[in-house]
Amino acid sequence: MNEKIPVLQLRHITKRFGDKVVANDDVSMDAYKGEILALLGENGSGKTTLMNMISGIYFPDEGEIFVNGKSVSINDPKDAFDLGIGMIHQHFKLIDVMSAAENITLGLSNEGKLNLKQTAQKINEICERYGFEVDPNQKIYNMSVSQKQTVEIVKVLYRGADILILDEPTAVLTPQETDKLFRVLRNMKEDGKTIIIITHKMHEVLEISDRVAILRKGKYICDYETKQASAQILTDAMVGHTVSLNIERPEPVDPKVRISVRDLTIRDKDGIVKIDDVSFDAYSGEVLGIAGIAGSGQKELLEAIAGLQPIEKGSIEYVEEDGSRDNLIGKDPMEIANMGVSLSFVPEDRLGMGLVGNMDLTDNMMLRSFRKGKSIFADRKTPHDLAEHVVEELDVNTPNVATPVRKLSGGNVQKILVGREIANAPKVLLTAYAVRGLDINSSYTIYDLINKQKKSGVAVVYVGEDLDVLLELCDKILVLCGGKVSGLIDGKDADKATVGLMMTKVGGGDIDE
Numbered sequence: 001m002n003e004k005i006p007v008l009q010l011r012h013i014t015k016r017f018g019d020k021v022v023a024n025d026d027v028s029m030d031a032y033k034g035e036i037l038a039l040l041g042e043n044g045s046g047k048t049t050l051m052n053m054i055s056g057i058y059f060p061d062e063g064e065i066f067v068n069g070k071s072v073s074i075n076d077p078k079d080a081f082d083l084g085i086g087m088i089h090q091h092f093k094l095i096d097v098m099s100a101a102e103n104i105t106l107g108l109s110n111e112g113k114l115n116l117k118q119t120a121q122k123i124n125e126i127c128e129r130y131g132f133e134v135d136p137n138q139k140i141y142n143m144s145v146s147q148k149q150t151v152e153i154v155k156v157l158y159r160g161a162d163i164l165i166l167d168e169p170t171a172v173l174t175p176q177e178t179d180k181l182f183r184v185l186r187n188m189k190e191d192g193k194t195i196i197i198i199t200h201k202m203h204e205v206l207e208i209s210d211r212v213a214i215l216r217k218g219k220y221i222c223d224y225e226t227k228q229a230s231a232q233i234l235t236d237a238m239v240g241h242t243v244s245l246n247i248e249r250p251e252p253v254d255p256k257v258r259i260s261v262r263d264l265t266i267r268d269k270d271g272i273v274k275i276d277d278v279s280f281d282a283y284s285g286e287v288l289g290i291a292g293i294a295g296s297g298q299k300e301l302l303e304a305i306a307g308l309q310p311i312e313k314g315s316i317e318y319v320e321e322d323g324s325r326d327n328l329i330g331k332d333p334m335e336i337a338n339m340g341v342s343l344s345f346v347p348e349d350r351l352g353m354g355l356v357g358n359m360d361l362t363d364n365m366m367l368r369s370f371r372k373g374k375s376i377f378a379d380r381k382t383p384h385d386l387a388e389h390v391v392e393e394l395d396v397n398t399p400n401v402a403t404p405v406r407k408l409s410g411g412n413v414q415k416i417l418v419g420r421e422i423a424n425a426p427k428v429l430l431t432a433y434a435v436r437g438l439d440i441n442s443s444y445t446i447y448d449l450i451n452k453q454k455k456s457g458v459a460v461v462y463v464g465e466d467l468d469v470l471l472e473l474c475d476k477i478l479v480l481c482g483g484k485v486s487g488l489i490d491g492k493d494a495d496k497a498t499v500g501l502m503m504t505k506v507g508g509g510d511i512d513e
Contacts, residue, residue: 005033006069007194008054008085008163013063015049020399023049025218027063031163036185036195038205038226040238041215042439043411044397047198050215051165055087056080067163086156087165092148094140101136104155126157130187145294146177153184163194170204171436172294175467175500182208200439202231203468214238239441247444247472248451249491255283257319258428258459259305264314266300266483274300276483278314282428287450287460289474289491291467293503297483298463299348302430305461306345307333308353318343318428344426346418348433348463354417357406361387361398364405365420390419394445410437415446422449429453432463447473467496479503 008031015024024046031037041047052058054065056077064071067083074080080087094103101119120136127134132150140148149169156164170178185195185208199205205212205226212229214221214237221237235243259282266275275297282288290298303309305316307328317325318341326339336343347353355364365383387401394415398408405413418434434450435443450473454460464470470477471494479486479502486502 004035006030007033007067009066009069010050010054011064011066013050013053013060013065015046015053015058016061022218024053024060027215027218027220029213029220029223031194031196032211033194034189034192035210036189036197036208038209038212039196039198039215040205040212040234042217042238042441043437044217044409045215045238045439046218047215048167051087051167051196051198054080054163055085055165057087081156081159081161084160084162085165086159086161086163088149088152088156088167088169090168090171092152094148094151096141097139099137099139100134100143100151100154103140103151104136104158108159122158123154126154130157130191131184145172146174146180149173149181157188162192163196164188165196165198167198168200168437169197170199170201172465174293174503175496176504178204200437200443201466201468202234202440205234206231216240235440238439243441243444245440245444247447247469249287249473249475250451250455252283252285252454252475253457255285256321257281258284259461260315260317260319260325261301261305262315264301264304264316265312266297266304266309267312268300274483275304275311278480278483278485280478280485280488282459282461283475284427284457284459285454286475287454287462287473287491289470289477290461290463290480291470291477291499291503292480292486294465296480296503298480299432301480302345302432302461302463303347305428306343306430307331307336308345342425342427344421344424344429346421346429346431346434348436351406351413355405355413358404360404361391361396361401361416364416365390386420386423387416390416390423394419394442411439411442414438415442418446418449422453426453426458429458429460431461433465434462435469436465443469467499471496471499481505 011028013024013027016022027050039047049058053060056074056079059075065074072083101116101123104123105119123134123136132154134150134154169181173181189195197209209226211223212226212234213223216238231245235245262279264275264278265273268274278301292298300309304311311329316328318328319325326341328336351357362384365386384401390396391398391401396412396415398412405416414437435446438446450460450462462474471491474491476488477491477494477499478488479499481503
């Protein structure tokens with residue numbers, strides 16, 4: 001396309017929350033017809049806030065939005081839909097017990113009764129046009145994550161969207177599902193749609209986008225034609241200084257079995273098997289990666305080791321330095337700690353399980369240590385000093401350590417949780433999606449911290465969703481598929497396509513004992 005036609009123009013957009021937080025500061029940028037624009041920035045740089053104003057969730061305090069050259073006022077998501085703007089959020093907004101067709105048409109004003117046959121026909125036309133696969137009659141609860149995302153995209157196209165905003169669209173997709181999504185997005189671009197993607201995955205930005213816009217601390221910094229950019233150039237622009245983008249993988253020194261899991265089976269409260277006869281060992285001085293599509297049992301596996309998940313059968317043993325073994329089955333986290341087992345757990349649910357939103361940073365640090373003191377008065381100095389240390393070490397964006405955790409962005413909450421658990425000097429560190437929602441600079445800080453733990457002899461179990469990172473960081477990768485072990489492979493020898501296939505189909509081979 002020779003002529004660039006701006007379909008969305010932001011002029012001097014500012015959004016504040018309270019007196020101190022300026023989420024977007026005088027932002028002016030354009031998005032063009034038939035382009036894929038990636039929006040990059042560190043945590044708290046204002047990406048999602050900016051897109052939420054375009055999609056009608058927030059309203060700007062200052063500035064103007066133009067759609068197809070006309071100044072518009074977007075007061076709610078309906079206004080955005082009427083202007084041809086649709087946003088696909090990271091957390092899907094679908095009703096499980098309804099079919100795809102019912103979800104897609106939910107809330108639309110129809111003359112008379114909804115005609116599901118006509119709806120299905122229109123959905124099939126959209127799917128054929130862009131290369132989607134959707135069964136209009138399939139219930140949401142029977143769908144994979146990838147299928148649910150497809151329904152969300154078809155939903156906004158069904159409502160006439162020409163400008164689509166996708167927030168972290170590949171966060172929980174396998175490499176094969178990501179490739180399929182990218183093919184569809186390219187088809188939509190060829191059809192003249194404008195697509196804006198918020199993502200932290202740099203290799204995907206370089207693969208799929210035509211142009212990259214950079215936000216830093218709420219301000220619009222610059223944009224690059226993707227073909228003229230590199231991961232290093234984009235990261236340096238995001239952060240404001242040069243950043244090293246190498247993930248170290250130091251050789252393990254004298255690895256010894258620290259956690260031994262055998263024949264583990266776990267059912268949820270509805271009787272559904274989440275972990276099915278799983279066996280593996282985690283070694284001191286090694287990073288064991290766990291790969292699998294969302295819901296393959298990663299969460300339940302880590303919670304079982306941490307004493308938070310009842311098991312049906314099998315054994316979990318902690319192996320001491322002298323080779324003696326302690327059984328962890330049937331013990332809660334406090335009992336495990338009282339045995340002298342030094343174990344830290346960074347859960348997937350940051351605020352539900354890891355931290356208390358209404359408590360400040362110091363009090364959240366104290367959750368780890370308050371039971372250790374004999375005095376009836378809790379020691380507040382040590383947790384306060386730890387909070388200060390974590391804020392400084394991990395560059396947590398917070399007014400001060402007295403700020404309630406719920407007021408911080410998701411990325412900053414994650415930094416506090418990881419910092420607290422690592423500061424506990426564990427022998428075993430369990431991390432579930434330690435960098436989920438973190439920008440590239442913060443992610444590399446966490447990878448560095450994990451490697452420091454590894455070098456000091458900690459057995460690290462790392463559940464991650466970015467296969468590129470798993471292949472670079474981990475010494476071994478245990479692949480789960482539907483709660484079963486699909487294989488155990490060496491991190492140095494593994495390739496992305498093979499791991500992706502193993503995540504969707506149980507492979508052969510026994511686990512190395």
